[in-house]
Amino acid sequence: MPMAVLIIAGLDTGGGAGLKADIETVSALNEHPLPVVSAITYQNPNEVRGVFIAPPETIREQIRAVRDAFDIRAVKIGLIHGGAIEAIAEETKGLRKILDPVMASTSGFQFLSPEDVGRLKKRLVPGSIVTPNVPEAEVLTGIKINSVEDMRKAARVLVEELSAEAAVVKGGHLNFTDVLYWNGEVFEIPGEHAEGFTHGTGCAFSTALAAFIAKGLRLPEAVEKAKRFVEGAIRFSRGEGKAINPIWELQRDAQRWRSKEELGDAVNRLVKMGELLNRHVAEVGTNFALATDFNEVFAVKGRIVRYDKTVKPVGPVELNASDHLRRALLKMREFYPEVKAVLNLRYSEELVEKAKKLGLKVSFYDRREEPEEVKRAERGTMEWGIETAVKRLGERPDIVYHLGDWGKEPMILVFGSNAEEVVERVRLLIS
Ligand SMILES: Cc1ncc(COP(=O)(O)OP(=O)(O)O)c(N)n1
Numbered sequence: 497m498p499m500a501v502l503i504i505a506g507l508d509t510g511g512g513a514g515l516k517a518d519i520e521t522v523s524a525l526n527e528h529p530l531p532v533v534s535a536i537t538y539q540n541p542n543e544v545r546g547v548f549i550a551p552p553e554t555i556r557e558q559i560r561a562v563r564d565a566f567d568i569r570a571v572k573i574g575l576i577h578g579g580a581i582e583a584i585a586e587e588t589k590g591l592r593k594i595l596d597p598v599m600a601s602t603s604g605f606q607f608l609s610p611e612d613v614g615r616l617k618k619r620l621v622p623g624s625i626v627t628p629n630v631p632e633a634e635v636l637t638g639i640k641i642n643s644v645e646d647m648r649k650a651a652r653v654l655v656e657e658l659s660a661e662a663a664v665v666k667g668g669h670l671n672f673t674d675v676l677y678w679n680g681e682v683f684e685i686p687g688e689h690a691e692g693f694t695h696g697t698g699c700a701f702s703t704a705l706a707a708f709i710a711k712g713l714r715l716p717e718a719v720e721k722a723k724r725f726v727e728g729a730i731r732f733s734r735g736e737g738k739a740i741n742p743i744w745e746l747q748r749d750a751q752r753w754r755s756k757e758e759l760g761d762a763v764n765r766l767v768k769m770g771e772l773l774n775r776h777v778a779e780v781g782t783n784f785a786l787a788t789d790f791n792e793v794f795a796v797k798g799r800i801v802r803y804d805k806t807v808k809p810v811g812p813v814e815l816n817a818s819d820h821l822r823r824a825l826l827k828m829r830e831f832y833p834e835v836k837a838v839l840n841l842r843y844s845e846e847l848v849e850k851a852k853k854l855g856l857k858v859s860f861y862d863r864r865e866e867p868e869e870v871k872r873a874e875r876g877t878m879e880w881g882i883e884t885a886v887k888r889l890g891e892r893p894d895i896v897y898h899l900g901d902w903g904k905e906p907m908i909l910v911f912g913s914n915a916e917e918v919v920e921r922v923r924l925l926i927s
């Protein structure tokens with residue numbers, strides 16, 4: 497049965513941080529969110545314009561309503577106002593609290609005054625698991641933090657002098673290592689830089705921590721899992737809200753499933769063109785790649801090869817079963833994100849002419865023009881080639897070909913906005 501997690505936080509109208517991120521986080525981790533609105537912010541992905549503070553009594557009544565009906569296993573406290581601190585402290589007495597001391601937005605809007613910070617230290621830090629980032633830990637402890645050693649000192653002060661149950665000082669602003677001080681022990685949780693949007697990371701981390709605590713995990717394990725959850729939420733973040741994506745795992749898995757099905761069906765239709773396709777299969781084999789919205793790429797393991805008079809896929813459709821096409825596709829998607837699929841055919845003038853006659857947009861690159869530094873680099877040729885072809889045409893190419901080079905087979909790449917479109921283009925080209 498899902499565990500109830502009480503969330504006291506503000507609403508971000510931009511849909512990036514605050515309650516929306518918190519509710520998604522708890523739901524994604526399969527627990528039950530109990531959202532208590534502490535403030536309504538007027539913000540978009542670029543700026544916080546203002547904030548309406550919920551009166552303390554409305555926060556009190558919201559908490560009471562759910563305390564009376566749910567078995568609350570953890571409380572996450574995010575953006576709050578100084579005036580509500582007393583009510584929150586009273587109404588959450590006896591509950592396990594995770595306090596994200598939100599002081600300012602990344603864009604610079606100040607949520608807590610110095611007096612409010614003083615009240616927070618006195619009334620909510622004691623007994624809570626506090627999750628400050630480096631600037632917040634500096635304000636709370638007065639310690640200047642430039643190293644992991646300084647993070648350890650700050651975490652220790654939060655527990656031993658300010659009476660927190662535990663402190664997690666997050667190293668995102670420093671070196672990605674988080675420092676947990678708990679039960680007299682220091683734990684270092686290393687992390688890695690994840691590429692993506694980071695707005696809302698503090699909210700998602702503390703809420704994921706609350707959800708893992710609600711599941712009954714020991715604190716060090718809960719911190720480790722919350723950190724990995726947030727790394728995924730950054731890596732699989734999406735452009736709309738310019739923020740982390742707490743439901744990344746659900747969306748990623750759904751997209752993986754759909755893409756595998758779509759490509760599998762398309763490969764089946766393609767191999768039905770066996771005899772016609774046979775002579776257009778490249779010497780190195782033909783592969784067929786399909787990208788998800790998260791830029792994960794499926795392809796045919798072992799490629800599609802000639803087989804007697806027909807063709808056959810060597811293995812099944814799998815994630816990361818392509819190197820060349822994956823890189824070509826991802827580069828094309830940097831210019832044209834709507835392009836999702838690509839397939840390679842053996843080069844022939846006949847196919848290029850046919851493509852032009854069909855009205856497809858054709859471009860090319862010449863490997864002999866590849867700059868020396870790209871040639872020397874391990875893996876830059878496909879990316880350079882696609883960029884060159886895109887820039888040469890000045891619009892989205894449907895077909896990109898190259899004439900090969902020493903030891904490199906000439907090739908035609910057929911792009912499409914989905915796997916079916918690529919199959920259809922191949923059908924028209926070879927028929
Ligand atoms: C309603 C609301 N709550 C929290 C924040 C802070 O978000 P952000 O600036 O992205 O900082 P982190 O949560 O990522 O540390 C907010 N802007 N709005």
Ligand SMILES: Cc1nc(C(=O)O)sc1CCOP(=O)(O)O
Nearest residue numbers: 780783818819820821822840907
């Ligand atoms: C080997 C090769 N070179 C290509 C090119 O366009 O230059 S296409 C290709 C075949 C597909 O490779 P993969 O299975 O790594 O995607």
